[in-house]
Amino acid sequence: MAEPTSENQVPGSVASETWALDRIVTSGADDIERAAEAALRPKRLEEFVGQPVVRDQLSLVLHAAMNRGTPPDHVLLSGPPGLGKTTLAMIIAAELGTSLRVTSGPAIQHAGDLAAVLSSLTEGEVLFIDEIHRLARPAEELLYVAMEDFRVDVVVGKGAGASAIPLSLPRFTAVGATTRAGLLPAPLRDRFGFTGHLEFYEDDDLERVLLRSARLLGVELEQPAAAEIASRSRGTPRIANRLLRRVRDWADVRGDGRLDISAAHAALKVYEVDELGLDRLDRAVLRALCTRFGGGPVGLTTLAVSVGEEPETVETVAEPFLVREGLMARSPRGRVATEQAWRHLRLQPPELPGTLFDSED
Ligand SMILES: Nc1ncnc2c1ncn2[C@@H]1O[C@H](COP(=O)(O)OP(=O)(O)O)[C@@H](O)[C@H]1O
Ligand SMILES: [Mg+2]
Numbered sequence: 001m002a003e004p005t006s007e008n009q010v011p012g013s014v015a016s017e018t019w020a021l022d023r024i025v026t027s028g029a030d031d032i033e034r035a036a037e038a039a040l041r042p043k044r045l046e047e048f049v050g051q052p053v054v055r056d057q058l059s060l061v062l063h064a065a066m067n068r069g070t071p072p073d074h075v076l077l078s079g080p081p082g083l084g085k086t087t088l089a090m091i092i093a094a095e096l097g098t099s100l101r102v103t104s105g106p107a108i109q110h111a112g113d114l115a116a117v118l119s120s121l122t123e124g125e126v127l128f129i130d131e132i133h134r135l136a137r138p139a140e141e142l143l144y145v146a147m148e149d150f151r152v153d154v155v156v157g158k159g160a161g162a163s164a165i166p167l168s169l170p171r172f173t174a175v176g177a178t179t180r181a182g183l184l185p186a187p188l189r190d191r192f193g194f195t196g197h198l199e200f201y202e203d204d205d206l207e208r209v210l211l212r213s214a215r216l217l218g219v220e221l222e223q224p225a226a227a228e229i230a231s232r233s234r235g236t237p238r239i240a241n242r243l244l245r246r247v248r249d250w251a252d253v254r255g256d257g258r259l260d261i262s263a264a265h266a267a268l269k270v271y272e273v274d275e276l277g278l279d280r281l282d283r284a285v286l287r288a289l290c291t292r293f294g295g296g297p298v299g300l301t302t303l304a305v306s307v308g309e310e311p312e313t314v315e316t317v318a319e320p321f322l323v324r325e326g327l328m329a330r331s332p333r334g335r336v337a338t339e340q341a342w343r344h345l346r347l348q349p350p351e352l353p354g355t356l357f358d359s360e361d
Contacts, residue, residue, distance in 0.1 A: 043094055073193025079179070129174060209241070
């Protein structure tokens with residue numbers, strides 16, 4: 001953790017407007033792994049691995065706008081965590097040759113906060129709103145007027161005497177990111193001219209992500225090790241990069257420094273990444289579904305409570321991958337474990353003969 005060095009980094013010590021604005025604009029990205037991630041982020045669209053559909057669509061949107069000399073339509077990016085939404089927002093600004101302002105739904109507590117951010121934008125800038133589905137309703141309403149008419153109505157006064165003064169904004173491009181596109185109210189969703197949905201990555205794309213990251217980290221990653229890490233990364237570049245750093249740790253401390261297949265196996269074992277790449281939450285959810293609810297169907301909230309998690313976390317973080325891997329299915333009556341889930345956990349499914357599934361020895 002960096003020490004607060006300059007006078008405006010200690011929260012509350014400087015009550016200036018600038019400080020407040022800084023907080024609003026940057027607090028969406030305060031991930032502990034931010035620095036490590038930032039170093040590995042592709043900077044241009046052509047470096048962005050995989051996602052051929054979204055990349056192609058986005059490339060068209062950006063080039064068409066650049067040819068016309070106008071800022072592009074607003075862009076909404078949706079998909080599970082770690083698939084490249086923030087990276088793409090940064091790429092959009094870089095490709096357009098403009099700057100990026102970053103904020104997030106939870107960072108904006110009052111519509112006034114958002115009005116301040118919007119009115120500080122300059123012509124053609126990209127405003128990235130992470131977790132846009134978590135914007136409070138008044139801020140959301142202000143945002144869609146701003147996106148549609150490039151205007152904010154600043155309310156002056158209170159009660160019956162209050163009046164709204166329209167303030168026109170420069171043309172900007174909003175880039176929203178969400179793990180739950182379905183939660184965005186239609187009026188807001190409709191203001192985005194383009195929506196890109198990011199899918200889980202194929203293993204060979206993750207392998208390319210890993211080889212690229214290794215090159216940037218200045219380490220030599222052997223191909224079989226890259227393939228092994230890729231296949232255990234939950235279809236997610238963020239996880240692939242994280243596992244790569246853990247394999248490098250293992251190689252440095254317990255191995256001979258080489259990032260080969262045996263280092264990969266050993267490190268993945270230490271970090272309890274199973275052969276499908278399921279992490280602790282995935283396994284907890286799956287195990288609860290099988291052992292506490294007899295394989296379901298069970299409602300999302302009940303399932304989430306039983307593993308001590310927020311329903312939103314289970315729904316956006318664990319579920320998409322479990323569904324993609326065919327371990328969990330969504331039915332009208334709730335979540336159900338598939339036969340493959342029982343098999344993966346080496347548990348006895350209630351309705352199947354016992355000889356099929358021996359317990360682990
Ligand atoms: N297509 C990609 N190619 C290479 N690296 C990627 C790609 N997508 C994501 N990453 C890496 O994965 C990490 C997480 O990506 P990020 O954009 O922060 O995901 P999100 O915002 O969707 O949670 C970043 O370090 C980024 O470098
Ligand atoms: Mg992000």
